Amino acid sequence: MPTYTFRCATCGRTQDAIMSIRSYSEAPPTFVCCLAQMERFISVVPGLAVHNALASERHYDGLTATDGTPIDTRAKHRAYMRERGLTTIDDFTETWKREAQAREARIAGEDKTRASDIAQAIEQLGG
Ligand SMILES: [Zn+2]
DSSP: OOEEEEEOTTTOOEEEEEOOHHHHHHSOOOOEETTEEOEEOOOOOTTSSSOOTTSSGGGGTTOBOTTSOBOOSHHHHHHHHHHTTOOOGGGGHHHHHHHHHHHHHHHTTOOHHHHHHHHHHHHHHHO
């Protein structure tokens, strides 16, 4: 079952709630700290894209694929996915990192094609 972490925006105290996705979606728990409702806290673990349900080895305990193949470790799960040409979210960590850098460079005006596109547009408008 997933762990939902809540954090106090004032003092930073965290509170975990371990519950099923169904229970959480039907009635998310509320915790109060420092006279305010604690907010859902999603931690970002360095080296992992996002702390997701399968980010920790213990989440793989007893896991089998729909065809019965045991995928009870991260390594087995990844091998299973690779053999079948399937993908997991963490296959895109590097892609997203590259895209984020490209996006930042583009916003900062470091994209050469952007400058030439603008120059070309100005030329077309002028001519
Ligand atoms: Zn607090």
